[in-house]
Amino acid sequence: MAVQEIAGVTAPPGRGLSIGQRRALTHAAIFISLIGLWEAASRLGWLDPLFYPRPSDILVSFWLIYVQNGNVGWNLYVTLGLVLAGWVAGSVLGVGLGALVGFNPLVRRFLKPYVIVLEATPRIAVAPLLIAALGFGAPSKIAIIMLVCFFAPFINTLSGVVNVDPGRMELFRSLRASKLQVMRKLVLPDAVPVIMAGERLALTAALSGALVAEFIQRDQGIGSMILIYTRNLNMASAFACIFTLTIVGFLMFKGMELVDQRVAYWKNEAGLKRVSDRRRARAQAEGVI
Amino acid sequence: MATQTALHSPSTDTGGRSVVIRGQDVGKTFGGGAVVALEGASFEIPKGAFVSLVGPSGCGKSTLLRLISGLIDRTSGELTVHGKPVSGPHTDVGMMFQRATLLDWRTSLENVLLPSEITRTPTRADKDRAAELLRLVGLKDFLFAFPSQLSGGMQQRVALARLLQTGADILLLDEPFGALDEFTRERLNIELMRIVAEVGATTLFVTHNIAEAIFLADQVFVMTPRPGRIVEIVDVPFERPRPLSIQTSPEFNALVARVRDLFGGVH
Amino acid sequence: MTTRALPFPVGLLRLLPHLALFLALMVLWELAVRWGFITSIIIPRPSAIVGAIGKLYVTEGTIYRHFVITLTAAVGGFLIGAGIAVTLAVWSSLSEPFKRYVSPYAIVLNVTPGIALTPIIIAWFGYGIGSKIALAAVICFFPIFVNTLTGLTERDEDREELFRSVGASPRQVFVKLRVPAALPLMFAGLKIGLTTALIGAVVAEFAQATAGVGVLMGRFSFALDMASSLATLLSMTLIGLILFYAMEFLDDRIVFWRREARMSAVSQARARAWKSGNGE
Numbered sequence: 001m002a003v004q005e006i007a008g009v010t011a012p013p014g015r016g017l018s019i020g021q022r023r024a025l026t027h028a029a030i031f032i033s034l035i036g037l038w039e040a041a042s043r044l045g046w047l048d049p050l051f052y053p054r055p056s057d058i059l060v061s062f063w064l065i066y067v068q069n070g071n072v073g074w075n076l077y078v079t080l081g082l083v084l085a086g087w088v089a090g091s092v093l094g095v096g097l098g099a100l101v102g103f104n105p106l107v108r109r110f111l112k113p114y115v116i117v118l119e120a121t122p123r124i125a126v127a128p129l130l131i132a133a134l135g136f137g138a139p140s141k142i143a144i145i146m147l148v149c150f151f152a153p154f155i156n157t158l159s160g161v162v163n164v165d166p167g168r169m170e171l172f173r174s175l176r177a178s179k180l181q182v183m184r185k186l187v188l189p190d191a192v193p194v195i196m197a198g199e200r201l202a203l204t205a206a207l208s209g210a211l212v213a214e215f216i217q218r219d220q221g222i223g224s225m226i227l228i229y230t231r232n233l234n235m236a237s238a239f240a241c242i243f244t245l246t247i248v249g250f251l252m253f254k255g256m257e258l259v260d261q262r263v264a265y266w267k268n269e270a271g272l273k274r275v276s277d278r279r280r281a282r283a284q285a286e287g288v289i
Numbered sequence: 290m291a292t293q294t295a296l297h298s299p300s301t302d303t304g305g306r307s308v309v310i311r312g313q314d315v316g317k318t319f320g321g322g323a324v325v326a327l328e329g330a331s332f333e334i335p336k337g338a339f340v341s342l343v344g345p346s347g348c349g350k351s352t353l354l355r356l357i358s359g360l361i362d363r364t365s366g367e368l369t370v371h372g373k374p375v376s377g378p379h380t381d382v383g384m385m386f387q388r389a390t391l392l393d394w395r396t397s398l399e400n401v402l403l404p405s406e407i408t409r410t411p412t413r414a415d416k417d418r419a420a421e422l423l424r425l426v427g428l429k430d431f432l433f434a435f436p437s438q439l440s441g442g443m444q445q446r447v448a449l450a451r452l453l454q455t456g457a458d459i460l461l462l463d464e465p466f467g468a469l470d471e472f473t474r475e476r477l478n479i480e481l482m483r484i485v486a487e488v489g490a491t492t493l494f495v496t497h498n499i500a501e502a503i504f505l506a507d508q509v510f511v512m513t514p515r516p517g518r519i520v521e522i523v524d525v526p527f528e529r530p531r532p533l534s535i536q537t538s539p540e541f542n543a544l545v546a547r548v549r550d551l552f553g554g555v556h
Numbered sequence: 557m558t559t560r561a562l563p564f565p566v567g568l569l570r571l572l573p574h575l576a577l578f579l580a581l582m583v584l585w586e587l588a589v590r591w592g593f594i595t596s597i598i599i600p601r602p603s604a605i606v607g608a609i610g611k612l613y614v615t616e617g618t619i620y621r622h623f624v625i626t627l628t629a630a631v632g633g634f635l636i637g638a639g640i641a642v643t644l645a646v647w648s649s650l651s652e653p654f655k656r657y658v659s660p661y662a663i664v665l666n667v668t669p670g671i672a673l674t675p676i677i678i679a680w681f682g683y684g685i686g687s688k689i690a691l692a693a694v695i696c697f698f699p700i701f702v703n704t705l706t707g708l709t710e711r712d713e714d715r716e717e718l719f720r721s722v723g724a725s726p727r728q729v730f731v732k733l734r735v736p737a738a739l740p741l742m743f744a745g746l747k748i749g750l751t752t753a754l755i756g757a758v759v760a761e762f763a764q765a766t767a768g769v770g771v772l773m774g775r776f777s778f779a780l781d782m783a784s785s786l787a788t789l790l791s792m793t794l795i796g797l798i799l800f801y802a803m804e805f806l807d808d809r810i811v812f813w814r815r816e817a818r819m820s821a822v823s824q825a826r827a828r829a830w831k832s833g834n835g836e
Contacts, residue, residue, distance in 0.1 A: 175403070283398065
């Protein structure tokens with residue numbers, strides 16, 4: 001930060017552009033030259049366009065898959081539907097089991113070796129097994145996604161529930177709070193930020209899980225599209241699909257950030273102010289102050 | 290026979306006030322007797338008294354506080370609060386710790402309301418009282434602030450209001466302002482004296498600062514470590530309210546010197 | 557970890573309830589399948605799984621070649637991915653402009669599911685070990701990069717000031733302060749990265765390959781040989797455990813000051829070295 005401020009002070013005045021504008025220009029310049037270099041390398045024959053598609057070709061493919069063929073819409077819809085279903089199911093299972101195990105020291109002790117084993121297993125590896133057991137189609141895909149994204153919410157809920165501040169625990173004991181009250185008023189709210197962090201990881205894992213399931217089943221969804229385009233050496237369209245996933249991933253990331261900020265409101269400045277104002281208004285309406 | 294006498298024994302007359310906490314040879318060991326945290330503590334605390342517990346780390350002052358609160362069980366001796374033997378946490382006492390232990394997701398007002406929520410659904414009267422207590426501790430403009438928006442001193446003020454909200458008439462304070470800077474601590478000490486006098490509570494205050502212990506208290510329990518024990522109970526004669534300036538008086542300094550000698554004697 | 561230091565009988569005693577529970581579960585499972593509560597086609601008997609393990613590891617010994625190939629691919633990809641990630645993180649921490657103009661690309665890489673590149677990487681690198689290494693390297697890059705960079709850029713102002721007050725050069729500040737301070741976070745990233753690298757290797761094998769545990773897994777699953785599939789899955793767990801504990805070992809050695817037991821061991825070793833150095 002300090003470096004940026006010094007740069008601001010010593011910047012030659014009167015160039016007519018703010019620091020922000022100049023940085024944006026530099027970003028754009030770097031991006032355009034990279035793309036230009038890529039395009040040129042391909043046109044000059046340094047990169048085989050069959051395997052390494054030109055940026056211009058990818059742009060054309062975007063138009064093809066979004067407008068002319070329009071096949072990306074349906075496939076994206078299918079994939080995202082699976083992601084949502086698997087993620088919700090995996091989250092419910094993960095948070096529920098995590099809380100159950102967290103509150104029960106005996107279960108925790110006996111479950112620990114299995115958790116270590118589960119943690120070390122590349123969980124996506126069960127994909128072929130689940131497909132063999134449940135057959136092709138949506139159920140096996142959802143089961144795969146569920147299994148892949150179950151772990152992060154589970155382990156985060158568990159650690160959130162277990163790592164309760166001893167000072168606060170003592171306070172609740174001195175107030176003679178019941179187990180249920182400790183859980184509802186202390187442990188669960190305290191674990192919310194950690195659980196949310198687990199949910200973010202789970203959503204990312206869910207998208208990856210969906211793609212692997214589609215790579216194996218090759219029927220529909222954006223994963224199948226990527227696979228089939230690549231098989232047909234239509235690399236430009238495959239890349240257009242991948243950049244679509246970049247946008248999807250970015251939107252998911254931002255969406256989760258937004259939800260996180262609202263749910264764990266006490267972890268950010270804006271949330272504190274918003275909730276504080278709302279509670280003051282409510283108390284005023286009740287006439288407490 | 291023994292229990293009968295204990296039940297019917299008249300409260301020892303301490304300046305015309307009844308005894309609320311009585312300890313007879315109270316002891317606490319940890320690890321099956323391996324560590325003696327407290328040994329042979331005998332004392333009587335009259336209603337409305339302000340008692341300081343002073344001594345170095347490991348002298349058992351926090352242990353004694355937790356025994357009285359019922360958070361831990363004694364291993365020997367008799368300990369009664371309001372004439373009843375202590376077993377498990379009870380509502381006659383309220384505790385406050387060095388860390389404010391506020392809940393980050395609750396406003397000051399909601400944090401103060403917590404003790405009421407634990408016992409029942411908070412009524413309008415509870416809410417009014419919580420707001421009133423926050424005014425009493427000087428936070429009337431911060432009813433809807435969250436802990437992370439408050440300074441360390443303000444957080445302890447909220448914790449004090451929460452303690453008072455319990456309605457307990459015995460306040461157990463374990464180095465409540467120990468993590469704060471000297472200026473803040475001094476100001477809060479004076480306010481604490483004013484507030485406990487106002488609500489008429491019996492107060493036990495743990496500290497390792499001799500001058501602070503004397504300045505606040507009617508009685509100072511001087512405690513030494515290995516094993517933790519009360520070596521002497523010193524009466525503090527100064528009138529209330531006490532101005533800060535008494536700390537420079539010769540009588541005050543003589544008392545400080547006397548307590549310090551008690552520690553020097555055992556080292 | 558603590559059981560290692562305990563005398564044998566105590567360790568065994570602690571293990572007994574776990575073993576008992578495990579055996580009880582296995583027996584229950586075995587009986588459930590034998591009595592037809594569970595279809596053996598979907599969930600095989602534990603005894604069948606043990607049999608499959610015996611076949612893979614002892615009588616036929618087919619697993620070893622695949623095991624080594626997958627392990628090599630995961631470790632190879634991890635080393636490449638980690639090497640690039642740490643280099644870029646160090647560079648970013650040293651140069652503000654570099655960090656500013658590289659970070660958007662790192663973010664793009666983070667939000668894109670790396671797994672999506674699987675078919676393309678296979679097209680580029682072929683059906684051999686190359687594509688597995690490449691996919692492992694791509695998907696393990698980000699956690700290592702972001703953790704190392706965070707560790708290196710979280711500045712402890714008091715310590716930095718102390719270093720400046722004794723006239724330390726920027727190089728000395730970097731080597732003696734920032735790098736050691738960043739190590740715990742960096743290792744956390746490396747551990748995640750290693751697990752991720754294994755996932756990359758296995759997924760590449762699913763998509764298209766001729767050898768590796770992922771290939772074996774796919775083959776058994778599609779032949780509906782569930783016992784062998786599960787035995788192969790356990791092999792993947794084994795690879796995961798080997799990788800995890802190898803990293804844990806390094807972490808333990810290098811970031812010794814975060815662990816009580818290691819700290820006292822290092823402290824004693826240094827005391828001995830000091831004494832012998834002073835000719836005592």
